[in-house]
Amino acid sequence: MNPPPDFSSRVAEQAVHWLLEMQQGPLDSRQQHAWQQWHDGHSEHQRAWAHIQRVNQRLRGLSSPLTHATLNAPKSGSRRQALKLLLILGAGSAVTWGMREHNPLTPLLADYRSPVGQRRNVALGNGSQLQLNTATSVDVRPDGLIRLLEGEILLTAARAFEVRTAQGLLKTQGARINVRQFADRTQVAVFEGRVELTPDGGTPLLLQSARQLSFGARGISTPLPLDANSGAWADGMLVAAHMRLGDFLDELGRYRRGQLNCDAKVADLLISGTYPLDDSERILDLLEISLPVKVRRFTRYWVTVEARA
Secondary structure, rough: OOOOOOOOHHHHHHHHHHHHHHHOOOOHHHHHHHHHHHHHHHHHHHHHHHHHHHHHHHHHHHHOOHHHHHHHHHOOOOHHHHHHHHHHHHHHHHOOOOOOOOOOOHHHHHEEEEEOOEEEEEEEEEOEEEOOOEEEEEOOOOOOOEEEEEEEEEEEEOOOOOEEEOOOOEOOOOOEEEEEEEOOEEEEEEEOOOEEEEEOOOOOOOEEEEEEEEEOEEEOOOOOOOOOOOHHHHOOOEEEEEEEEEHHHHHHHHHOOOOEEEOOOOOOOOOEEEEEOOHHHHHHHHHHOOOOEEEEEEEEEEEEEEEOO
8 A cells, every 4th residue: 555645635635726727728827826836835735736646647547437538528617526526536545644543435435524614513313413614524433433534523422422533532421522633633622521532552531621632643732721712613703812813814724725825924913803704705804904914815726915015
């Protein structure tokens, strides 16, 4: 088995987007500039671009009737979506960050998924509910095991559940918890009840109500009180309390397709407020009113917040 590519599912989708844009015809100067900025902006982008190009070449060499029909069909919205699916599936584990337990399903084939910028509620029976945040994929087994493949969930558990992440296992007999999967750690917040967490290779720890922490290969962080933004996404809100603008835009970028950048000159500006996640364009407009910044839109997929001239 080949080792998994070392880039995230989000970056893989960005690479697929740019490849499909180029297949629609030559990029204009603005698009070419935006692609070059994306490509040169991070080594992860360069690895993803090279990988997706290799996947595209492999697909063209396959004899599958489905692949042949998709690659050679007239250029249309349905063809574009089908080709995007083929490219991402062809990338294999490029769209997963690698569960330590081998899972044959990619997030695209998970039991439940929520697209970028959308949220989803899943009834689990007996009064239990699972809420999926933006770009989240989970598998749910009848025995109460939930595998968080990517993204973030809010679990309201009226019975025993286990949540498996890339870094360990969470157990609860009845609690309301938020679990977010990062590339290198899992973040857990407990709103009601308590949770037993066991990091891979570590010893169990009990996390009480109104506390949150992160755990991963570097160990377990000190439990802290819940912050202002904990679980706010479930109500469609992004809450900032003296948050760095760079961190704020990182959070907002999770709910938008494409790249949302922050110039280093304004990254340390502080922002506070409550913002509706379903209108990210409005949030960007508000930034220009409340802070000395300018929002520069190269394309709808490439936006940079920089200092106002």
